[in-house]
Amino acid sequence: MLTNPQLNQHGELQHLLTIEGLSAGIIRHILDTADSFVPVAERDIKKVPLLRGKAIFNLFFEPSTRTRTTFEIAAKRLSADVINLSIGASSQSKGETVLDTVNNLAAMQADMFIVRHSQSGAAHLIARHVAPHIHVVNAGDGRHAHPTQGLLDMYTIRHYKRDFHELRVAIVGDVMHSRVARSQIHALTTLGVPEVRVVGPKTLLPTGVGKMGVHVYHDMARGLKDVDVVIMLRLQNERMKGALLPSAQEYFKYYGLTPDKLAYAKPDAIVMHPGPMNRGVEIDSSVADGGQSVILPQVTFGIAVRMAVMSILAGK
Amino acid sequence: MKIHIKNGRLIDPSNGIDAVQDLFIAAGKVLAIGQAPQDFHANRTIDATGLVICPGLIDLSARLREPGFEYKATLESEMHAAVAGGVTSLVCPPDTDPPLDEPGLVEMLKHRAKSLNQARVFPLGALTQKLQGVQLTEMAELHDAGCIAFSQADAPLTDTLVLARAMAYAATFGFGVWLRPQDAFLAKSGVAHDGEVATRLGLAPIPSCAETIAVSTILLLARESGARVHLCRLSTREAIAMVAAAKEQGLPVTCDVAVNHLHLCEIDIGFFDSNSHLMPPLRGLRDRDALRQALRDGIIDAVCSDHTPVDEDAKLLPFAEAEAGATGLELLLPLTLKWATEMKIPLAAAIARITRHPARILGLDAGHLTPGHAADLCLFDPERAWKVEAKALKSQGKNTPFLGLELQGKAVYTLVDGHVVYENAGVARHA
Numbered sequence: 193m194l195t196n197p198q199l200n201q202h203g204e205l206q207h208l209l210t211i212e213g214l215s216a217g218i219i220r221h222i223l224d225t226a227d228s229f230v231p232v233a234e235r236d237i238k239k240v241p242l243l244r245g246k247a248i249f250n251l252f253f254e255p256s257t258r259t260r261t262t263f264e265i266a267a268k269r270l271s272a273d274v275i276n277l278s279i280g281a282s283s284q285s286k287g288e289t290v291l292d293t294v295n296n297l298a299a300m301q302a303d304m305f306i307v308r309h310s311q312s313g314a315a316h317l318i319a320r321h322v323a324p325h326i327h328v329v330n331a332g333d334g335r336h337a338h339p340t341q342g343l344l345d346m347y348t349i350r351h352y353k354r355d356f357h358e359l360r361v362a363i364v365g366d367v368m369h370s371r372v373a374r375s376q377i378h379a380l381t382t383l384g385v386p387e388v389r390v391v392g393p394k395t396l397l398p399t400g401v402g403k404m405g406v407h408v409y410h411d412m413a414r415g416l417k418d419v420d421v422v423i424m425l426r427l428q429n430e431r432m433k434g435a436l437l438p439s440a441q442e443y444f445k446y447y448g449l450t451p452d453k454l455a456y457a458k459p460d461a462i463v464m465h466p467g468p469m470n471r472g473v474e475i476d477s478s479v480a481d482g483g484q485s486v487i488l489p490q491v492t493f494g495i496a497v498r499m500a501v502m503s504i505l506a507g508k
Numbered sequence: 509m510k511i512h513i514k515n516g517r518l519i520d521p522s523n524g525i526d527a528v529q530d531l532f533i534a535a536g537k538v539l540a541i542g543q544a545p546q547d548f549h550a551n552r553t554i555d556a557t558g559l560v561i562c563p564g565l566i567d568l569s570a571r572l573r574e575p576g577f578e579y580k581a582t583l584e585s586e587m588h589a590a591v592a593g594g595v596t597s598l599v600c601p602p603d604t605d606p607p608l609d610e611p612g613l614v615e616m617l618k619h620r621a622k623s624l625n626q627a628r629v630f631p632l633g634a635l636t637q638k639l640q641g642v643q644l645t646e647m648a649e650l651h652d653a654g655c656i657a658f659s660q661a662d663a664p665l666t667d668t669l670v671l672a673r674a675m676a677y678a679a680t681f682g683f684g685v686w687l688r689p690q691d692a693f694l695a696k697s698g699v700a701h702d703g704e705v706a707t708r709l710g711l712a713p714i715p716s717c718a719e720t721i722a723v724s725t726i727l728l729l730a731r732e733s734g735a736r737v738h739l740c741r742l743s744t745r746e747a748i749a750m751v752a753a754a755k756e757q758g759l760p761v762t763c764d765v766a767v768n769h770l771h772l773c774e775i776d777i778g779f780f781d782s783n784s785h786l787m788p789p790l791r792g793l794r795d796r797d798a799l800r801q802a803l804r805d806g807i808i809d810a811v812c813s814d815h816t817p818v819d820e821d822a823k824l825l826p827f828a829e830a831e832a833g834a835t836g837l838e839l840l841l842p843l844t845l846k847w848a849t850e851m852k853i854p855l856a857a858a859i860a861r862i863t864r865h866p867a868r869i870l871g872l873d874a875g876h877l878t879p880g881h882a883a884d885l886c887l888f889d890p891e892r893a894w895k896v897e898a899k900a901l902k903s904q905g906k907n908t909p910f911l912g913l914e915l916q917g918k919a920v921y922t923l924v925d926g927h928v929v930y931e932n933a934g935v936a937r938h939a
Contacts, residue, residue, distance in 0.1 A: 212708070290826065291824055311829055312709055313779070313780030313827040317824070335711075335712075398707040399715070400707050401707055404704075
């Protein structure tokens with residue numbers, strides 16, 4: 193029961209469901225593989241034939257444009273056939289369960305499912321019930337995990353900082369509801385980052401988050417002091433309801449990343465954000481578009497990292 | 509029907525018996541223990557060599573799913589599961605569809621259950637109409653129809669004034685009020701204990717204070733109203749301390765724990781195992797240990813199965829969407845024995861917590877083997893090992909976190925009113 197459900201009996205990746213439990217070796221292998229795919233985008237013909245003839249289903253039970261598009265581009269560059277499905281609009285409203293949907297699609301000779309779902313654990317559930325030849329990639333499940341985002345963030349950090357072993361990284365904002373933050377924390381701690389911090393008001397930090405191996409801060413001046421990497425999290429508008437926060441204005445004043453607050457970090461610190469950004473809520477435009485921002489390169493690297501994941505899973 | 513049960517180890521905590529003794533049954537009652545009465549000619553002799561003979565188990569919480577949820581389980585299937593688990597009396601919560609808030613529904617349920625001639629059913633009446641927490645039910649009428657106490661089941665009762673009045677009204681007639689303490693706001697949309705596992709898995713949390721705040725409110729209102737309160741399925745060590753203090757001050761409060769919570773904690777959720785989605789949620793390891801000790805020390809009076817059969821479709825969903833609950837009638841005995849073994853508790857003391865103590869909470873003169881009383885018995889093989897798997901369970905619900913595990917202890921004969929209502933002689937070593 194407690195064996196890692198995403199590894200096969202040889203300890204190789206069968207699915208990518210979460211970064212938790214992956215070895216540093218597997219993570220580095222994915223990042224190294226991504227390295228080899230970055231130049232593909234710069235060629236005239238942006239394709240390699242690694243997954244020719246494979247059918248990859250983008251299975252999005254929750255709306256997403258950016259993540260779905262990057263997976264689609266990544267799959268197409270690997271020469272796979274890509275089928276996009278937005279389930280929220282069709283089957284679910286007719287009462288079909290997740291597994292019914294998946295079984296139906298599996299019958300259409302799918303080789304891989306890229307799954308996004310609003311519930312934590314949905315990708316695990318699907319992975320447990322698909323035929324052994326089908327691979328599942330979690331493209332975000334509830335608050336739990338978004339492993340390809342976590343990996344592309346590691347790729348970005350490695351690209352700019354080279355080594356993980358002397359870094360201080362601060363993750364700022366709504367950690368409570370963030371699958372991205374959880375995946376980043378697992379990745380950073382696994383790769384040996386000595387100091388991972390989370391910064392936010394107590395209403396946005398989950399109970400016992402320190403046990404995931406992070407230091408907890410509630411103010412930006414101390415939380416950002418001398419860090420090498422600042423990762424801002426998206427704050428959804430709905431968080432203003434339900435008594436988590438009084439207002440976007442107050443949040444921006446105390447936790448929004450402005451040039452003043454960024455000055456607490458090291459001068460060469462990079463600023464990251466998984467997107468989509470809420471300018472003026474968690475990040476100031478002058479920082480988002482400024483010289484320390486690597487937010488757009490994150491998106492570019494994301495395609496190479498997703499190509500790496502898909503080719504490692506299905507390219508054997 | 510006269511039955512002679514011989515060579516068994518008879519354990520009756522109420523009468524302080526733990527010895528190899530014969531037992532004689534006639535006209536549905538225990539006739540004698542030890543020596544055969546004069547002119548006793550048995551119609552049937554049961555050789556109980558190697559078996560324990562004890563009072564039939566009394567389960568303080570078993571959902572039978574009728575009326576309204578027959579696709580999850582039926583009275584037939586669950587009553588069969590009860591006797592297969594050695595349970596001869598069970599209390600069913602009122603959260604059926606419709607809820608047990610009208611005398612007619614209760615009478616029908618009692619009648620249906622009785623016609624099956626298996627375990628005795630003691631329904632809990634709804635405390636409020638439709639369990640909506642607004643209007644009181646006709647408690648006196650429901651009591652006359654057969655309700656043994658009143659409960660809000662797992663439905664929220666957010667209005668403290670309604671709770672106060674419901675308890676006061678019940679106290680007027682001396683009716684027991686059974687509440688599972690949980691603050692509805694703090695628990696809203698939560699599915700797992702607010703601890704490191706929920707944080708790691710990104711599951712919406714239910715903090716311990718959702719339970720303790722409710723316990724505190726209930727205990728204060730019990731003091732005000734004089735209501736006899738039974739707290740159902742405690743899950744936190746803080747709540748145990750509060751109950752211990754209240755008992756010390758002489759408040760007539762009792763409580764139980766679900767058998768799953770004696771053995772499992774949040775870690776058992778593993779990678780989103782929906783069979784471990786229970787209500788209350790599995791808490792931390794320290795909570796589990798405190799529950800185990802409190803049951804030993806008598807702060808927790810009894811252990812129940814919290815039997816909740818769930819259909820497979822309702823479990824084959826992402827953790828939070830999966831229906832909470834586990835099947836339990838057939839696991840109550842082996843899991844209680846497992847607790848006793850691990851805690852080095854004498855067999856008689858363990859049996860008391862599923863027979864004598866629940867009877868006392870219910871105010872029933874039952875759960876013992878005194879001559880002249882109804883012959884409700886469980887004969888079980890304490891050594892018998894069996895694997896928990898779908899085909900081994902009579903319950904229509906196959907959902908349990910213990911699936912695939914091997915447990916020890918199995919009912920071999922179950923008697924209600926002196927009738928053998930279940931036997932699995934194949935299980936007996938000397939049948």
